[in-house]
Amino acid sequence: MLPYVLLAPAVVMELLIHIIPMFVGIWMSFVRLTKFFLANWSEAPWAGLGNYRLAVDVNSSIGRGLLMSFGVTLAFSICALALSWGLGMAAAIALQQPFRGRGVVRTLFLVPYALPAYAGILTWNFMLQRDTGLVNHVLADNLHLITDRPFWLLGGNAFASIVTVAVWRLWPFAFLTIMAGLQSIPTELYEAASVDGANNWRQWRSITLPSLRPVNLVLVLVLFLWTFSDFNTPYVLFGTAQPPAGDLISFHIYNASFLTWNFGSGAAMSVLLLLFLLVVTAAYLLITNRRSRRA
Amino acid sequence: MRLRTFLAALTVPALALGAAACSSGTSTSGAGGAGTSGATPATLTYWASNQGTSLDNDKQVLTPVLDAFTKQTGVKVNLEVIGWNDLQTRIQTAIASGSGPDVLNIGNTWASSLQASGAFLPYDAAAMTAIGGKDKFVKAALDTGGMAGKDVTSVPLYGLAYGLYYNKAMFKAAGLNPPTTWEDMVTAAKKLTDPAKKQYGFALAAGSYTENVHFAFINGSQDGGSWFDTSGKPTFTSDENVKGVMRYLDLMQTDKVVNPSNAQYDNGTKAVNDFATNKVAMILNQNNADNSIVSNGMKTSDYGVVPFPSPTGGTKIATFIAGINLSIMKNTKNKDAALKFVNFMTSPATQKTLGKPFSSLPVLQGETPVFTDNAEEAKTFQDIYANMSKPLPLVAAEDQFESTVGKAMNSMFAKIATGGTISSEDVKSGLKDAQDQVSAATGS
Numbered sequence: 001m002l003p004y005v006l007l008a009p010a011v012v013m014e015l016l017i018h019i020i021p022m023f024v025g026i027w028m029s030f031v032r033l034t035k036f037f038l039a040n041w042s043e044a045p046w047a048g049l050g051n052y053r054l055a056v057d058v059n060s061s062i063g064r065g066l067l068m069s070f071g072v073t074l075a076f077s078i079c080a081l082a083l084s085w086g087l088g089m090a091a092a093i094a095l096q097q098p099f100r101g102r103g104v105v106r107t108l109f110l111v112p113y114a115l116p117a118y119a120g121i122l123t124w125n126f127m128l129q130r131d132t133g134l135v136n137h138v139l140a141d142n143l144h145l146i147t148d149r150p151f152w153l154l155g156g157n158a159f160a161s162i163v164t165v166a167v168w169r170l171w172p173f174a175f176l177t178i179m180a181g182l183q184s185i186p187t188e189l190y191e192a193a194s195v196d197g198a199n200n201w202r203q204w205r206s207i208t209l210p211s212l213r214p215v216n217l218v219l220v221l222v223l224f225l226w227t228f229s230d231f232n233t234p235y236v237l238f239g240t241a242q243p244p245a246g247d248l249i250s251f252h253i254y255n256a257s258f259l260t261w262n263f264g265s266g267a268a269m270s271v272l273l274l275l276f277l278l279v280v281t282a283a284y285l286l287i288t289n290r291r292s293r294r295a
Numbered sequence: 296m297r298l299r300t301f302l303a304a305l306t307v308p309a310l311a312l313g314a315a316a317c318s319s320g321t322s323t324s325g326a327g328g329a330g331t332s333g334a335t336p337a338t339l340t341y342w343a344s345n346q347g348t349s350l351d352n353d354k355q356v357l358t359p360v361l362d363a364f365t366k367q368t369g370v371k372v373n374l375e376v377i378g379w380n381d382l383q384t385r386i387q388t389a390i391a392s393g394s395g396p397d398v399l400n401i402g403n404t405w406a407s408s409l410q411a412s413g414a415f416l417p418y419d420a421a422a423m424t425a426i427g428g429k430d431k432f433v434k435a436a437l438d439t440g441g442m443a444g445k446d447v448t449s450v451p452l453y454g455l456a457y458g459l460y461y462n463k464a465m466f467k468a469a470g471l472n473p474p475t476t477w478e479d480m481v482t483a484a485k486k487l488t489d490p491a492k493k494q495y496g497f498a499l500a501a502g503s504y505t506e507n508v509h510f511a512f513i514n515g516s517q518d519g520g521s522w523f524d525t526s527g528k529p530t531f532t533s534d535e536n537v538k539g540v541m542r543y544l545d546l547m548q549t550d551k552v553v554n555p556s557n558a559q560y561d562n563g564t565k566a567v568n569d570f571a572t573n574k575v576a577m578i579l580n581q582n583n584a585d586n587s588i589v590s591n592g593m594k595t596s597d598y599g600v601v602p603f604p605s606p607t608g609g610t611k612i613a614t615f616i617a618g619i620n621l622s623i624m625k626n627t628k629n630k631d632a633a634l635k636f637v638n639f640m641t642s643p644a645t646q647k648t649l650g651k652p653f654s655s656l657p658v659l660q661g662e663t664p665v666f667t668d669n670a671e672e673a674k675t676f677q678d679i680y681a682n683m684s685k686p687l688p689l690v691a692a693e694d695q696f697e698s699t700v701g702k703a704m705n706s707m708f709a710k711i712a713t714g715g716t717i718s719s720e721d722v723k724s725g726l727k728d729a730q731d732q733v734s735a736a737t738g739s
Binding site (some may be wrong): 151 | 425
């Protein structure tokens with residue numbers, strides 16, 4: 001009895017916070033939940049697959065918008081993931097050798113992760129303004145690298161901006177995880193490799209990477225899921241004036257439902273996103289598991 | 296062991312209670328259904344929109360007024376001031392969850408859309424009497440309260456209208472008169488633009504979807520366009536609308552009298568600041584800009600206001616009937632207190648008190664504006680409000696028109712600012728996308 005009693009709070013909370021809202025969301029995707037039924041949800045008429053048909057019809061502007069947003073998000077996720085992982089790995093290895101002030105540097109590196117997301121992203125928003133932002137001030141007034149001040153939050157540059165901000169927020173997590181993983185690699189391995197004449201690159205490829213494999217497997221998956229469904233970054237960085245190049249899918253769906261009060265259509269898009277992420281996760285785990293069994 | 300089981304058994308209900316407390320913590324009021332009997336004084340929750348120079352300023356202005364109401368009636372009012380970027384979402388959430396304020400401010404243009412949700416209390420004959428009768432309001436203002444032929448679900452609180460503000464000193468130095476036609480306005484703006492000195496003829500809130508959609512509507516209407524047909528179907532892509540929108544975009548694109556940076560101005564305040572600090576010669580703003588202008592150090596005699604001009608031969612429309620309305624949530628547990636409160640807020644005394652700090656036009660019959668000490672400006676705004684205005688479409692899809700067309704305008708301005716060009720075809724396809732979204736949501 002006791003184990004069940006102890007488990008019960010977690011189960012209740014899990015149901016309340018995750019499972020039930022998810023099912024409500026799936027139900028919403030099958031009804032025409034517009035403002036006419038907002039005060040009384042249960043009366044919203046059944047829409048069948050209508051919301052889904054609209055979302056995937058690439059000939060209509062709604063379907064086209066969703067597809068473009070999907071493409072942007074995919075590119076964003078891959079860039080943010082690769083850069084965060086690369087930076088995290090480099091920093092973790094650099095800080096592996098003890099030196100004076102290592103603790104301070106480690107703490108500094110973790111600052112973006114410790115800052116409240118809104119405060120950090122809002123600061124980026126100020127820095128990236130065209131006329132009053134720090135970035136253009138440094139580039140144009142201090143370094144004289146450019147004469148024409150670019151917009152960082154409008155047009156094509158918005159993509160570079162949002163990737164930068166996302167990497168800034170995420171790489172400390174990659175750093176932390178990889179750093180923790182590195183601690184478990186026995187130093188004897190490196191010593192033996194040095195005796196055998198392996199250089200640093202060879203050591204990294206043949207010792208560090210394979211030893212970190214379990215860590216990396218999880219890290220890459222988590223980073224991908226986080227970046228692909230990132231809402232805070234575009235919401236705070238762009239506010240109500242989101243550019244097409246920064247139109248990430250979570251934010252796109254939010255706009256699609258809240259701006260037009262079409263919550264059924266927004267829910268259908270969310271379910272499609274959920275399915276996509278499930279498929280990616282399942283495929284990823286299948287492929288990586290098979291490989292590790294072979295190895 | 297038994298003790299541990301006992302403790303664990305205690306924990307579960309405690310957690311469940313905690314969860315229940317969390318979920319019910321936001322119900323309409325703390326007084327729990329009082330107000331009908333009068334045994335316990337009722338408490339109202341009031342959501343106010345941002346009318347003053349800042350959210351804090353609103354709080355300072357409203358607190359003594361609300362205290363006076365409490366003194367008069369014994370009803371306590373919990374105030375929350377909500378910024379414009381959040382207000383619509385907050386109202387949606389309140390409607391969907393059934394837990395929100397008792398009384399709230401809405402942009403009057405949303406009145407029909409929110410009425411359609413069925414979440415607001417209709418002011419039927421009895422309710423209307425309780426708040427002082429419909430005849431106390433200016434008719435045009437009350438008409439914005441909901442769809443024609445139905446009991447309104449909102450009543451006017453603050454009246455607003457757009458005007459073209461110009462800097463008198465800059466116009467005088469350039470030997471210019473205030474413009475009366477669109478063409479004059481553009482010529483003057485060109486003369487007053489000197490990018491080298493970082494001076495521009497105009498500042499526009501080109502990154503604000505609410506401001507942008509207002510001018511899509513006004514410019515389209517000047518060219519004779521309408522945005523919905525008589526059956527309530529969207530007609531965004533008509534030639535007149537495209538022409539009007541194009542004319543507005545061209546202020547930045549071909550006339551080059553607007554700093555491209557304005558594409559990032561996501562609220563009206565930024566344009567007002569440029570105007571008050573002499574960086575631009577003209578802005579388009581509602582009369583509540585006065586406070587921000589003056590608080591930035593400009594005197595009321597330093598600027599003039601004329602109606603936003605139409606192109607030669609166009610329809611003389613300079614504004615829509617703008618303003619803030621007051622609504623009561625249908626599920627309020629304090630209906631009587633809420634009606635008393637609406638009556639109090641729309642009483643001549645309160646209107647006089649708030650008219651100055653919030654720079655609003657009177658919504659009551661026979662009242663004179665108190666928002667400015669400049670009699671000429673007051674007269675101009677009253678004339679615009681009474682004679683050169685057109686209400687935004689009083690249809691259920693109005694809010695969707697605002698958000699979709701506004702966002703389309705945002706991205707067109709962004710494209711122009713980043714060096715792209717927008718043709719009439721682009722305008723048309725942008726408006727088409729907006730129209731598709733509205734049609735999908737309303738099923739029309």
